[in-house]
Amino acid sequence: MTTTEAPVARELTYVAAVGEAFGQLMREDPNVFICGEDVSLYGSVFGVTRGLLAEFGPERVVDTPISESGIMGLGLGAAATGLRPIVDIMFMDFMTVCMDEIVNQIAKMKYMFGGKAVLPLTIHTMAGAGSSMAAQHSQSLEAWFCHVPGLKVVMPSGPYEAKGLLVAAVRDDNPVMVINTKTLLGMRAEVPEALYEIPLGKANVVRPGTNFTIVAIGRMVSESLKAAETLAADGLDVEVIDPRTLQPFDTETVVASVRKTHRALIAHEAVRFGGIGAEFAAQIQEEAFDHLDAPVGRVGAPFSPVPFSPVLEKEYMPNADRIVSEVRRILGKQA
Amino acid sequence: MEISRETLLDMHRRMVRIRTFEEEAGKLMESGKVPGALHLYVGEEAVAAGVMTHLRDQDQITSTHRGHGHLVAKGGDLKKMYAELYGRVTGYCKGKGGSMHICDLDLGMLGANGIVGAGPVIAIGAAFSNRYRKTDNVTVCFFGDGASNEGTFHEAANMAALYKLPVVFVCENNGFGEFTRQERHQAVHDIADRAAGYGMPGVIVDGMDAIAVHEAAGEAIARARRGLGPTLLECKTYRYFDHVGVRGMGVIYRDDSEVLEWRKRDPIELMESRLAEQGILSADEAAAIRAGFLAEVREAIAFAEASPFPAPEALMEDIYTTAAG
Numbered sequence: 001m002t003t004t005e006a007p008v009a010r011e012l013t014y015v016a017a018v019g020e021a022f023g024q025l026m027r028e029d030p031n032v033f034i035c036g037e038d039v040s041l042y043g044s045v046f047g048v049t050r051g052l053l054a055e056f057g058p059e060r061v062v063d064t065p066i067s068e069s070g071i072m073g074l075g076l077g078a079a080a081t082g083l084r085p086i087v088d089i090m091f092m093d094f095m096t097v098c099m100d101e102i103v104n105q106i107a108k109m110k111y112m113f114g115g116k117a118v119l120p121l122t123i124h125t126m127a128g129a130g131s132s133m134a135a136q137h138s139q140s141l142e143a144w145f146c147h148v149p150g151l152k153v154v155m156p157s158g159p160y161e162a163k164g165l166l167v168a169a170v171r172d173d174n175p176v177m178v179i180n181t182k183t184l185l186g187m188r189a190e191v192p193e194a195l196y197e198i199p200l201g202k203a204n205v206v207r208p209g210t211n212f213t214i215v216a217i218g219r220m221v222s223e224s225l226k227a228a229e230t231l232a233a234d235g236l237d238v239e240v241i242d243p244r245t246l247q248p249f250d251t252e253t254v255v256a257s258v259r260k261t262h263r264a265l266i267a268h269e270a271v272r273f274g275g276i277g278a279e280f281a282a283q284i285q286e287e288a289f290d291h292l293d294a295p296v297g298r299v300g301a302p303f304s305p306v307p308f309s310p311v312l313e314k315e316y317m318p319n320a321d322r323i324v325s326e327v328r329r330i331l332g333k334q335a
Numbered sequence: 336m337e338i339s340r341e342t343l344l345d346m347h348r349r350m351v352r353i354r355t356f357e358e359e360a361g362k363l364m365e366s367g368k369v370p371g372a373l374h375l376y377v378g379e380e381a382v383a384a385g386v387m388t389h390l391r392d393q394d395q396i397t398s399t400h401r402g403h404g405h406l407v408a409k410g411g412d413l414k415k416m417y418a419e420l421y422g423r424v425t426g427y428c429k430g431k432g433g434s435m436h437i438c439d440l441d442l443g444m445l446g447a448n449g450i451v452g453a454g455p456v457i458a459i460g461a462a463f464s465n466r467y468r469k470t471d472n473v474t475v476c477f478f479g480d481g482a483s484n485e486g487t488f489h490e491a492a493n494m495a496a497l498y499k500l501p502v503v504f505v506c507e508n509n510g511f512g513e514f515t516r517q518e519r520h521q522a523v524h525d526i527a528d529r530a531a532g533y534g535m536p537g538v539i540v541d542g543m544d545a546i547a548v549h550e551a552a553g554e555a556i557a558r559a560r561r562g563l564g565p566t567l568l569e570c571k572t573y574r575y576f577d578h579v580g581v582r583g584m585g586v587i588y589r590d591d592s593e594v595l596e597w598r599k600r601d602p603i604e605l606m607e608s609r610l611a612e613q614g615i616l617s618a619d620e621a622a623a624i625r626a627g628f629l630a631e632v633r634e635a636i637a638f639a640e641a642s643p644f645p646a647p648e649a650l651m652e653d654i655y656t657t658a659a660g
């Protein structure tokens with residue numbers, strides 16, 4: 001929408017890309033404000049809102065009490081009455097505390113009211129394991145929210161996606177949940193300085209390939225790229241697709257890829273059972289059954305809460321190695 | 336209330352044991368020896384010590400993310416505690432929980448907690464069970480000023496008062512919820528004021544003074560044991576260190592002078608000087624207590640470091656209760 005003719009791209013960290021997007025969005029639209037725990041004076045525990053208070057003041061960068069229901073409800077009520085709020089829930093695990101507001105209210109208000117309500121609300125949060133934060137600070141719960149009609153869900157895989165998807169989320173007139181991954185926050189990549197949107201619902205072919213499709217989300221995108229390098233040595237030409245938006249899911253791009261490659265695997269960090277990969281796999285086999293040479297594979301975490309001990313957490317975390325062995329296993333199973 | 340010499344010394348010892356545990360734990364975190372995040376209790380010891388000296392093993396407590404002090408004061412095994420912080424199989428949670436989930440169910444310590452405001456509702460359940468099982472056990476719920484803004488606290492307070500449950504809500508008001516000062520997260524100054532809204536007594540006490548905490552907690556706990564219902568006890572205290580880790584000075588959300596002001600009323604020094612005045616504890620004896628706990632802590636750390644990590648297969652164990660346990 002507003003990508004400039006010759007966008008100036010510099011290397012930014014994920015954190016800086018998010019921070020820059022927040023600032024630009026607030027400059028663009030006076031109805032955009034951000035609220036959450038320690039987002040204002042402290043600049044967020046992850047540093048993503050640093051500097052916003054100085055520029056926009058406490059009316060637009062709002063520190064809240066530790067009251068997730070209240071924070072989410074504030075965003076909901078404000079969105080329903082003309083503002084464009086960004087609600088920050090520090091860790092995705094705390095989303096459980098405001099589930100009524102998200103699932104029963106925000107997601108359904110438009111429908112229940114016969115289409116009358118408009119909720120341009122962004123829910124911004126951090127997910128993922130990998131730093132010994134244990135069972136209540138490490139979860140990836142994206143599948144829950146993809147299951148609720150009325151919500152859109154995006155999951156950036158790097159700094160470029162973080163900024164572009166956040167911009168699209170905030171400008172969208174629907175509730176959109178932006179799920180960031182904590183272990184990606186230090187990642188650097190080229191990010192255009194101008195405001196740009198990554199369209200919601202459109203997948204990105206990160207690495208084109210001809211004979212295997214990996215659909216990966218969040219941190220698993222970079223892990224899949226590593227896996228693809230390893231598998232190249234086996235003579236496999238892997239295509240890696242990042243859906244970027246999980247809800248709505250870009251079935252078309254993924255299915256087109258599978259029609260070409262005939263094999264597919266889904267990778268996410270969330271628990272495999274009931275993970276979003278199950279839905280993706282179902283869509284692929286519904287739409288491309290005749291093109292498949294092997295069952296669609298899935299890599300995800302084992303069916304366990306996230307453990308604290310680094311030894312166990314390492315055992316828990318899906319990674320490039322697991323993708324490689326699962327791909328090899330699938331190839332061995334070919335009809 | 337006349338507090339016996341033994342109880343005074345007991346409180347003092349519990350405070351020193353916590354302080355020693357926490358200071359050493361902080362060093363381990365700073366040096367990268369223990370993974371994850373530690374929320375340390377240094378400065379707030381008088382609350383745990385003053386309350387816990389009334390409790391029996393069968394009395395339960397619910398704790399918070401800042402939970403080490405509660406477990407140490409309830410008689411926790413320092414070896415198992417450090418082993419847990421190190422993620423070793425000999426730890427309280429076999430390395431699965433870490434600092435934020437440290438617990439000892441045999442001691443009635445129902446767990447530190449990663450979710451702010453999780454404790455109050457758990458506490459009313461335990462208190463309900465105490466009465467249901469016809470015991471006179473009491474449940475004490477520790478929670479912060481920040482946690483008093485979660486809906487769960489208000490729901491629990493209402494239910495506890497309604498059902499006259501044997502529970503005591505102990506608010507550790509250290510002036511901050513993470514990096515936000517109390518006056519920026521709630522409009523009341525005294526959290527004890529909230530008790531009136533639920534029909535229970537609200538009491539304010541100097542949380543740096545273990546004796547004052549002990550006296551006030553004694554009344555509240557006795558009341559709960561007699562079946563007269565809950566009390567909200569607010570202890571005004573201070574966290575010396577940062578929200579996470581050991582850094583406490585030079586942070587952006589408070590002035591160093593404020594920290595130094597609170598440190599002048601250090602709960603342990605306060606107790607030491609009182610005990611000295613009363614001829615209960617000499618300077619040498621005080622030093623011996625500190626040295627004794629430092630030795631216990633060092634031994635516990637050595638135990639933790641010598642302990643094995645869990646086997647990778649342990650990842651999939653303890654998820655469900657089975658016939659085997």
Ligand SMILES: Cc1ncc(C[n+]2csc(CCOP(=O)(O)OP(=O)(O)O)c2C)c(N)n1
Binds near residue numbers: 066068449450452513
């Ligand atoms: C439901 C929930 N929201 C937010 C957090 C993040 N968090 C952890 S500790 C903390 C501050 C808690 O403040 P308080 O209850 O006063 O306890 P203190 O840290 O001062 O001991 C916050 C916001 C969390 N762990 N859980």
